[in-house]
Amino acid sequence: MTDIFGLLKGKPEDSDYENKGVIVQGITGAYGSLHAKQMIAYGTNVVAGVTPGKGGQKFEEKVPVYNTMQEAVDATNAKISIVFVPAKFFLQAAKDALNSGIKLLVAIPEHVPVRDTMEALELAKQKDAVIIGPNTPGLMIPELIKIGIMPPMPFKAGKIAVLSKSGTLLYEISDALTNAGFGQSITIGIGGDPVNGTRLIDAFDMVKDIPDLEGLVIVGEIGGDSEEMLAQKIIDSGFNKPSVAYIAGRAAPKEKRMGHAGAIVMGTYGSAESKVSMFNKANIPVAKRPAEVPVLLAGKMEK
Template identity: 70%
Template sequence: MEKFDIFKTLEGDRNDSDYKKKPVVIQGITGGFGSTHSRLMKAYGTNVAAGVTPGKGGQDFEGTPVYNTMAEAVRATGAQISGIFVPAPFFLKAAMDALDAGIKLLVAIPEHVPIRDSIKLVDYARSKGARMVGPNTAGVIIPEVMKVGIMPAQPFKAGRTAVFSRSGTLMYEVSFSLTSRGFGQRIGIGIGGDPVNGTNLIEAFELVRDRPDIDSVVVVGEIGGDAEEQLAQYIIDTSFGKPVVAYIAGRAAPKEKRMGHAGAIVYGNYGSAESKVSNYAKACVPVAKRPAEVPALLEQKMKK
């Protein structure tokens, strides 16, 4: 199967003289959450071409047409990107409808999605040659071009660093610190805080490893699970060629207590901050103690 190119799906060829921004469909556009963030996405420059709310087809949301089904919306717009803002109980059906309609990138915002539903969607997306980001994600942003998600615009500035984060708010904070020190971002991806991710950290690294327009990666992790440990081994095994700097949230969290995210639970040493820092050290990835330290570590890593 051809390797999924998230940049081609999101932005196409911006050097093309006939360049037009890629259309995005928002599922749940008429809901309180979906409508608020659709406004913000449009204000940022995202081409929100259509919305879908069953039973409200034929209406429009502030000039954006609303359809009953994803099949109708995709037929009308040619969209390959969907932002899903529906409540968790309706997520599985909404996502399946999107993939069946030809969507290639699903950005799944809802939290509290049942793990069984996430597992089904990851497999189904793979069978369709598509990719899901999330669930429980802040979304995806290409700074100064477009965003599909709930992240604020202010922290992000166009540049050459990729930021991958298990935490939404920490993605904003770390990106702001990077921007303040002159490190703009080529892409930001919210991995999501759930135990099952449509795009995990290793897959996110694979999306950017061969791109000449990305010269560094910042990864924001947290206690719980073994995503960071697996990523460290991947960096070692593949001799990942770009400088990588990390931050891990939850160092002071009590052991065996779940924090805000479903994936952020530690059992003994498994998933602990110490385990993650130790494994990153083996991969020569420096770990910041505070988000504000990330740019200084990246500067040192880039000089080396």
């Protein structure tokens, strides 16, 4: 099982405790550079960037840029990378990172072919590495480290774990939680693709044993069966921290892709009804609106 906090924070005896290095793949591109700056501003320790052909440059006058991942990893010993390359180059970028020793790869690009994701995942499995995404906003420990594209203001340090397929709903619901006094211990964007490097059940495994965890919020959407699998896993594991879910797409027509490549109902597979009924079985209330999430969570905590 992945020790996500070990990767993101490290141990108190580490020289880089709570200051883990992150490499940005595609740092000189428009999107990569914008978010590299934002991550640095949030306090993330961006130690290197990679853009083939731009090696030797300095990003923002201080972050060294390398031609290859191998050079960047050799120079920094970083174990985390975030990928901003165009979707069609994702597989190559992921292979470069995993073959260079990266253990946590955050895949931002949307529109990665599913086959490429599956190939990257096979390699990650061999290398004992974790992929978050693709098509994810990333993950963060609020007020400590952000590896992603989320805006900072919705998030506050605290004791609720938030797992979400959607980016903007993650912001919206975290904002509502923060306003209601529920800070977040970690937020993980699963991504909106049909195949996710880290599924909801995997993300649940990463957060369920956080010592001072006070609650879990699951933000799902139509398509696939990862919400159903998670509900079953929660039932089987006997996890009993207050948990609330939200499912987007109840009103979506069948057999239409709703923005996300993975948000499609085929027959009854992937329907909101199926997910809601499984959460109900797991005794997890499902909010009708994002704003209802903190209300239901507070209700669960009183019990």
